[in-house]
Every structure is written in structure tokens, then in C-alpha cells.
Amino acid sequence: MSEILGHLKPQAVFHYFEQMTKIPRESGNEAAISDYLVNFAKEHQLEYVQEPCKNVIIKKPATPGYENAPRVILQGHMDMVCVKDDELDFNFATDALPIYVDGDWLRTKGTTLGADNGIAVAMSLAILADNTLSHPALTVLVTTEEETGMDGVMALNPENVSGDILINIDSEEEGVALASCAGGVRNSLKLPIEWTEVEATNMVSYELIISGLKGGHSGIEINKCRANANKLMGRLLHEIADLDLLVASVAGGEKMNAISKRASLKVTLPSEQVASLESKVKAFEQMVRAEFETSDPGVSVVLQQTEVTTKVFTKQTAQRLMYILQLIPYGPQTMSANISGLVESSSNIGVVEMNESEIEFSSAIRSSVSSLKGEINHRIQAIADLTGASMELIADYPEWQFETESKVRDVMKDVYQQMYGKELEVSAIHAGLECGFLSQKLGKIDMISIGPDITGAHTPKESLSIPSTERVYDFLCEVLKAIKA
Structure with a gap:
């Protein structure tokens, strides 16, 4: 499948992630990655919208038995922070990221990895491409320029996105679901x-x-x-x-x-x-x-x-x-x-x-x-x-306020307990997520944020845990399966 990551599981997730490491996606230079997402939608015969700001929205109908389930939005951003070691000769606009596998970790040789937030996009594409999964009606929302001020989500046309639950996949600690974040x-x-x-x-x-x-x-x-x-x-x-x-x-x-x-x-x-x-x-x-x-x-x-x-x-x-x-x-x-x-x-x-x-x-x-x-x-x-x-x-951009009641949070806690025999931690983060703007844009919507273990984000030491990615992806698929009523 993939030359470097083809042996990793989930295969589809790491296939799409590796494809993204070959495409420029620094904030403000997202045309190529945006077009890649559009081509994905066309190849899989899925409804899509590419907004003028290059946000991409892809929709997939509910599977049988989920027609009346709450509609789910999976959300992440396509851009990445591009930082490299001072002595490294590397051009983020033309060069593929120098990724390599180091035991249980995916790293690069002297650049940011872009797992923040490419892994959200890769997981979402893998779910859209897999016709064996059970899930409600899905909308995948991938925004631009999150890292430099959330311009993409600010430019989002809310008429292009609809749903009852939003799962943001821009967190960086497995086992912790975020329910609020800072504004900035x-x-x-x-x-x-x-x-x-x-x-x-x-x-x-x-x-x-x-x-x-x-x-x-x-x-x-x-x-x-x-x-x-x-x-x-x-x-x-x-x-x-x-x-x-x-x-x-x-x-x-x-x-x-x-x-x-x-x-x-x-x-x-x-x-x-x-x-x-x-x-x-x-x-x-x-x-x-x-x-x-x-x-x-x-x-x-x-x-x-x-x-x-x-x-x-x-x-x-x-x-x-x-x-x-x-x-x-x-x-x-x-x-x-x-x-x-x-x-x-x-x-x-x-x-x-x-x-x-x-x-x-x-x-x-x-x-x-x-x-x-x-x-x-x-x-x-x-x-x-x-x-x-x-x-x-x-x-x-605004902060994301904590809500005392959340259906998706309750579903996640139940699924996590069943899968791993321990309680899912619910917390807040001192980083900006797009959830604050999305709550303003989309009205009252049930939101939560999850993600696999990522260390060193925004630095050349950025690393993605491979086993954590597999567990979080499996967890996300089970959560979608559990959102039925």
C-alpha cells in the first residue's frame, strides 16, 4: 500500500496520512491538499463542497438502521505548522516530509510531522472509504489556516454543514476527551x-x-x-x-x-x-x-x-x-x-x-x-x-465553554469503559480548538474533542504514537456505531 507506512495498522489511516506528507499544506498554502480531498470525494462518489477559502466538506449517508440517528460531523484541519531544524535544507512547499518509523512512533528527520492535524484528516478519510462500518449520516469538515488564526472556520458557510454531534479530532492525548478550550x-x-x-x-x-x-x-x-x-x-x-x-x-x-x-x-x-x-x-x-x-x-x-x-x-x-x-x-x-x-x-x-x-x-x-x-x-x-x-x-477566536450535559460525551464514556475497562477522562485544554467558532457558526451542537498521543507538536520533534492511533481509530469507529438513537 504505502512504501514507508504500509505495514502499519490501521492500514487505511496510515495510507492516507502518508499521502498527505507528500503534499504541501503549510497554513496559507493549502490549495493542493484541498484539491486532494476533493479528488478523494469524487473517486468515492461522495457529495462534497469546496469553499472559496479551500475548506472541504464531504458527506456520506447513514448506513442501514442509522437513518434516524443523530447526524455526526467529524472535524479537523488540513494545514500544519511548518518548522524545521535550523541546519536542515528543506522546503515545505516542494519536499515530501522525511517520515520514518521509530519503534512505536512515527517521526521525521528534522521537520514537523503534521500529525497536528493530518491524523484527523487521515482518520476521517479512512472512515469515509470503509463501507463495512456502521454509522449515522456523516459530514467530514476539513478547514484551512487553523494554525495561523482559524481563518478557515471563520470563513465557513454554515449552510454547507449540518449535524447534531461534532467530534473534533484535534486533541493530542489518548484517553482524554476535551470538553472546552481557550480562546485566543x-x-x-x-x-x-x-x-x-x-x-x-x-x-x-x-x-x-x-x-x-x-x-x-x-x-x-x-x-x-x-x-x-x-x-x-x-x-x-x-x-x-x-x-x-x-x-x-x-x-x-x-x-x-x-x-x-x-x-x-x-x-x-x-x-x-x-x-x-x-x-x-x-x-x-x-x-x-x-x-x-x-x-x-x-x-x-x-x-x-x-x-x-x-x-x-x-x-x-x-x-x-x-x-x-x-x-x-x-x-x-x-x-x-x-x-x-x-x-x-x-x-x-x-x-x-x-x-x-x-x-x-x-x-x-x-x-x-x-x-x-x-x-x-x-x-x-x-x-x-x-x-x-x-x-x-x-x-x-472565542473560547469553547463547557456544557454540563452532553450525549456524545456520555456515549464516549460508555464505549471507552467497555473497550478498555477504565474511565475516559474529560478535561479542558489551554490551546485553541475550532470548537468555539463552530459553536457560534452551527448553533447549539453537541461537541467533544479526541485524538491519539502526539508529542512535540509545532516542533521538529513532533511524533505520533502508532499504537495509540490504532486504538483511537478503533474507539472512534465504535463510538459512531453506538450513536444510534
Whole structure:
């Protein structure tokens, strides 16, 4: 069946997943994967809709005996976070993901795997293709651009989707069914750049690089107290601020919703101060290694000499850059008083990038309480006001509120007990799921979220548990079979 994954079970699930690893599907570049889903529907003679935003909806009638059962929507997103190891020569727009099997795990050689959320799509296609299963009327909803602000679900035409129950397959822990999630927004703070020119005489230029961090998912792994390279760069700027140092450029992070694992800064300074700079950078590296010896033992801070750069930020711009990186919030901001260990609100400064006119700081703000999400944004607005920057909120999405009564939750708990002899855990997550928007779009609908074990999402260490995938798929099929009245 599949050259690499053909021996794995469920065969159909891993067949479709492997096909997806060969198709570009970075957020915003989903045309090819969207067309793949349409071709699947055509090949299986299933009703489908491809929306202008490239969302794909595929429908399959109920099997005999299930004509009057509650209609079920299976939902996931087709896009993935595309992050790779810094040294890897790889193009997500053209290259197949370098997947391989490592015992019970599916991994890649230096890139994200895209199990978040390709495994939902693969499971849904396997169910649609299998005419031996018993199930209610099915609608498979596959959305675009979930990872960059949920643009697909925001653009969804609700007239194209109908159902009584929605099963989201975008969770990452087997045995845990999610019944609520955080809302979020992308916070974009932009600092205008003022430039100046300096004489090259007796000046040298260096690039300061912070790397070797673990990074991670800015929702699920924000509670692990990992270092953020963008925040560390703010601290490093403060440590070397007493030198006659001029900043020429700054960059950090890859994705707004991933914890930044690399940042760089180009500077120009008098040659007689190089020894002091080297000493301060070495001391800073030793300090952060001690601070993050458990969470980020590979952290590295290095200096690399470059060609002399004479076009630099003004002192005021460089100072404001330092202030913003120091002050902008990062990490858990409040913890839930109702669910032990659950982050209630958080902020992640994921990307720092610049062009000729401005530096943009992109943060992922999350909270299960909308007023606290607003409070974090108010603080960033205050930073903008104090530094002459501007702030914009992009792709604001709502939280998913917990419902005390849920038929699908009860069915899942019964099926899980029967299959595995233990209780299904019902919980909440500090990550954004599309369920919040879907509850607004589709009206009162019974929703739940499940998924197999995935580790390291949004990082090159992303891994999918093979046996967990088989168990969750079997569980999902049994749940569909049990939804009969």
C-alpha cells in the first residue's frame, strides 16, 4: 500500500496520512491538499463542497438502521505548522516530509510531522472509504489556516454543514476527551524604525545568535517553563547595553503559535570593545544555561563576526526594542482555580521580524476567560504607548465553554469503559480548538474533542504514537456505531 507506512495498522489511516506528507499544506498554502480531498470525494462518489477559502466538506449517508440517528460531523484541519531544524535544507512547499518509523512512533528527520492535524484528516478519510462500518449520516469538515488564526472556520458557510454531534479530532492525548478550550488572538505590535549611518573606521560587526532551545506548542507546552529565544534576546540586549553598541537588525522565532527556539541580533561596535562583548556574552550564556538546565539544556549563545554594517538603528529605536522584548509578557499569566494544573491565560511572543520601516512582534494570546485575554492585550497596548509603537489584534477566536450535559460525551464514556475497562477522562485544554467558532457558526451542537498521543507538536520533534492511533481509530469507529438513537 504505502512504501514507508504500509505495514502499519490501521492500514487505511496510515495510507492516507502518508499521502498527505507528500503534499504541501503549510497554513496559507493549502490549495493542493484541498484539491486532494476533493479528488478523494469524487473517486468515492461522495457529495462534497469546496469553499472559496479551500475548506472541504464531504458527506456520506447513514448506513442501514442509522437513518434516524443523530447526524455526526467529524472535524479537523488540513494545514500544519511548518518548522524545521535550523541546519536542515528543506522546503515545505516542494519536499515530501522525511517520515520514518521509530519503534512505536512515527517521526521525521528534522521537520514537523503534521500529525497536528493530518491524523484527523487521515482518520476521517479512512472512515469515509470503509463501507463495512456502521454509522449515522456523516459530514467530514476539513478547514484551512487553523494554525495561523482559524481563518478557515471563520470563513465557513454554515449552510454547507449540518449535524447534531461534532467530534473534533484535534486533541493530542489518548484517553482524554476535551470538553472546552481557550480562546485566543494574534497580537501584532509594530515599532517604527529610525535609521542612522555610522563611520566604518575602527568598527566591527557581529551577529549574536541564541539557539538550541526546545521550543514547543505555545498552548499545550506553555506550562513547561521553557525558554523563549525572543525574551532571552531582550535580556541579552540589557546585559550589553553599557557598550557603545549599535543594532542593525533583529529576528526571532518562526511561528506565532510556537515558542521561539532561535533569535539573532546584528550589531556594530568599536573594535576595542570586542573583548568586553565576548565576556558579557559568555557570562550571559552561562547564566541562562544554569537557569534552564532542565527545560532547555541545549541553549547556546554565540558571536559570529560579519562584514561591517554602517546602517543601524538610532539609539532610541534600539532602546525601545530592548524595552519591548523585556516587557512583553511571556508564559502562563493566570492559572485556573477550577481545574488543577490548567493554564487559564497565557502569552507567547512567537515571532520578531522586520522590514525597512518597522519591527513586528507577533504574540499568541490565549485564555479560557475572555476578559483575561483582553487584560493581556491591554498590557501590550500600554507597552506600545510607552515606546511609540502601534498594536493590532488579528484573528480573534472565542473560547469553547463547557456544557454540563452532553450525549456524545456520555456515549464516549460508555464505549471507552467497555473497550478498555477504565474511565475516559474529560478535561479542558489551554490551546485553541475550532470548537468555539463552530459553536457560534452551527448553533447549539453537541461537541467533544479526541485524538491519539502526539508529542512535540509545532516542533521538529513532533511524533505520533502508532499504537495509540490504532486504538483511537478503533474507539472512534465504535463510538459512531453506538450513536444510534
